[in-house]
Amino acid sequence: MTGNLLLYGANGYTGRLILEYAERHGLSPILAGRNESAIRELSSQYDLPYRTGSLTNADEMDNLLKDISVVLHVAGPFSETARPMVEACLRNSIHYLDITGEIPVFEYARSLDGKARGAGIMIMPGTGFDVVPTDCMAKRLRDQLSDATHLELAFTSIGGGISHGTATTMARSLGEGGAIRSNGKIISDPLGNHSRHIDFGKGPQLVMSIPWGDVSTAYHTTGIPNIIVYTGIPPRIHRILKLQKLYNWALRTGWARKKAQQWIDKKPAGPSPETRSNSRSYVWGQVRNSQGSSSTAMLTCADGYTLTAHSSLIIAKKVLEGNFSNGYQTPAGCYGSGLIDEIPGSAWL
Structure with a gap:
C-alpha cells in the first residue's frame, strides 16, 4: 500500500466515526477540514497529522493536497462541497471518494469521466450507505x-x-x-x-x-x-x-x-x-x-453510519493498493456485487 489518504471533514459526525474504525482497516489518514481547532484536537486524540484549508480557496486546496494519493471527502452538503474538491483533485491528479447520496453530485461526477481518465484518477462518489x-x-x-x-x-x-x-x-x-x-x-x-x-x-x-x-x-x-x-x-x-x-x-x-x-x-x-x-x-x-x-x-x-465508515475505508484502502479504474466509477461497477460481503455485518438473505 502506497501513498497518503486525506480525510476531509474529519471533525464531522461521520468523519469521527470513520476515524474510530480506520486503524482496524490498517489506515492512518491525514486529517483535514475547515475548523482548525477541531481538526487539531482530533489530531492530538488519534496521534495523526492534520491540515486545514478552505474549499473556497483554490491555492489552499492545492497546498492541502500535496503528497496526497486519495481524498475521502466527508464534509457535506455535497451539493456545495463536492465541486471544489473534485476540481482540486483533477488539478492535482488525486483519486476522489465521497459519501454523497445526492443525484446532482453523481451526475456532475459522471460528466467528468473523460477529464478523470485524462488525469489518471478515479472519481467515485457514494462510497457509504449511499450507495x-x-x-x-x-x-x-x-x-x-x-x-x-x-x-x-x-x-x-x-x-x-x-x-x-x-x-x-x-x-x-x-x-x-x-x-x-x-x-x-x-x-x-x-x-x-x-x-x-x-x-x-x-x-x-x-x-x-x-x-x-x-x-x-x-x-x-x-x-x-x-x-x-x-x-x-x-x-x-x-x-x-x-x-x-x-x-x-x-x-x-x-x-x-x-x-x-x-x-x-x-x-x-x-x-x-x-x-x-x-x-x-x-x-x-x-x-x-x-x-x-x-x-x-x-x-x-x-x-447506515457504521456501514459508511467501513465501506468508505475499505474502498479507500483498495485505491491505495492500486485497485482502481480510471474515470468515473460506481462502487459495484468497479468492485462487483461482492463488495458488500467485505463489509462487517452484511449478509445476503
Whole structure:
C-alpha cells in the first residue's frame, strides 16, 4: 500500500466515526477540514497529522493536497462541497471518494469521466450507505438477469437516526420533489408518487419512492433504463408527503429552510453508539425484463453510519493498493456485487 489518504471533514459526525474504525482497516489518514481547532484536537486524540484549508480557496486546496494519493471527502452538503474538491483533485491528479447520496453530485461526477481518465484518477462518489448496498444489489440482480429493463430497489432501517450533516442536506433539499429513471433519462417525479408493500422479513411494509442516488448510479452500474428507489415509511407520513407538491413552493423558501436548520442545530450530532448497535438495515431489489422474467434478492447490513465508515475505508484502502479504474466509477461497477460481503455485518438473505 502506497501513498497518503486525506480525510476531509474529519471533525464531522461521520468523519469521527470513520476515524474510530480506520486503524482496524490498517489506515492512518491525514486529517483535514475547515475548523482548525477541531481538526487539531482530533489530531492530538488519534496521534495523526492534520491540515486545514478552505474549499473556497483554490491555492489552499492545492497546498492541502500535496503528497496526497486519495481524498475521502466527508464534509457535506455535497451539493456545495463536492465541486471544489473534485476540481482540486483533477488539478492535482488525486483519486476522489465521497459519501454523497445526492443525484446532482453523481451526475456532475459522471460528466467528468473523460477529464478523470485524462488525469489518471478515479472519481467515485457514494462510497457509504449511499450507495454501496443498493449498488451491490443492483449489480447482483443485473448479473442474474442480463436483459433486465426495469430495476426496483428498496431499503428500510430498524432503529437508527440521522446526523446533523445528513439532516442539513435534507433541509437544503426541501421542496425539491423526487426523481426516477425512465427510458434511460432521469425525470422529476413527485416524492412518494410510487408506493408498494415489501416484506423485509417481518411482514409487508409500505415503501415510497425517493430520489436516492441509485437513480443515477445504478444506470451506470447496470445499464438498466428504468429505475425506482423506495424507502420504508409509516402510512401517515406517506400521506402527508404525497401532498408535498401542493406546498413545495413554501418549503423552497429561505425562511422554511432556515427554520429547519435551526431545529437541526438543536439536536444531537448523530445517533449514539447504542442506537447504532441496535439498528439494522435491509435492502431489497427486483429486476424484470420485457418477457416478464424477474429476479429478486435481499440483504441485511449494519446501520447506515457504521456501514459508511467501513465501506468508505475499505474502498479507500483498495485505491491505495492500486485497485482502481480510471474515470468515473460506481462502487459495484468497479468492485462487483461482492463488495458488500467485505463489509462487517452484511449478509445476503
